[in-house]
Amino acid sequence: MTTIISNGTPISYRIYGSGPATLLFVHGSFIDQTYWKEQVSFFKEKYKVVTMDLAGHGESGTSRSEWTLRGMADDVVNLIKELHLENVILVGHSLGANLILIAATTYPDPIIGFIAVDNFKNLATPLPAEYDSQVEEIIESSKRAYADTNEHYARMVLLTPDTPQWITDKVVAAYRNSYEPMGQQTLPQFFMMDQIEREVLPSLRPKMNLINVNYMPTNVEALEKNAVNGYALIEIAGTCHYPMLESPKALNEALDEVIDGVLEAKVTA
Known part of the structure; x- marks a missing residue:
């Protein structure tokens, strides 16, 4: 296992291949960098590919008393700095x-x-305000019941009855077995991400791709309104959150x- 120390916590990462750009893959809640296996295999022949486990996930450490999304984002930044990554596509x-x-x-x-x-x-x-009580x-x-609540959320929001059983089993297990102190502290922050998005979007230099x-629709009007420096949307077919x-x-x-x-835009810039 290869790690850096970020905010006092070991952050596990792996590097594959080389090329004109670095693809840095960052996984989602309660899963880990191994979910990018097929992407690593596909892209490592053309680019440097870096994957990481977020703090509290996978092989990364859990030695934090305070868990924040901004702290996890700092870990991404610290990995870029520590590895001296350039021409990074996040x-x-x-x-x-x-x-x-x-x-x-x-x-x-x-x-x-x-x-x-x-x-x-x-x-x-x-x-909408009517969802406040549900949140x-x-x-x-x-x-009261961390693992059961996580499983219910995964099944209701991230998976569907049509999702292949092996994916459902894999994701449900990851959600049930996630590191509870991290999950408990970050959960309320998930419902405040819209505030952070409004705050930082004007400073995003690259186009938002x-x-x-398509198992759940994308609100294109929200993209038109809030992706102030441009966006592009590709939709692919699927039954769940894990393409x-x-x-x-x-x-x-x-x-x-x-x-x-x-890369074409970078060349012509």
Whole structure:
């Protein structure tokens, strides 16, 4: 296991290949860098590919008393700095997309591309007030029965009855077995991400590229309104939040298209 120390915590990472750009893949909540296996295999022949485990996930450490999303985004920045990464195209799935948004606006100089996978479907848009009681119930339920609450959320929001059983089993196990102190502290912050998005989006230099799965629609009006420095949306077919597992070929093709566009834009800039 290869690590850096960020905010006092070992952060596990792996590096593959070499090339004209670095693809830094950041996974989502409660899963780990191994979910990018098919992307690593596809892209390592053309680019330097870096994957990481977020703090409290996978092989990374859990030695924090305070767990914040901004702290996790700092870990992404610290990895870029520690490894002296250049020409970085950030690829973030789910929570990872939120973190790379913060990272890209905190430390913009080496970042040439931004790709979110199945996120920002209601960009910078707060939940309607009528959902406030449901949010409170989710948070309170998590305190009473953490693993059960996580499983219920995964099944209701991230998976569908049509999702292949092996993916459902894998994701449910990851959610049930996640590190509880981290999960408890970060859960309320998930419901405040719209505020952070509105705050940092004007500072995002690269175009916001989205590759979303059509099992849940993307609010294009929210993108038009809030992606102030431009966006592009590719939708791929699927039944769940995990295209790297369910549709790796389609995801790789979409990523390849976006990455080519990022590099062409850099050459002509």
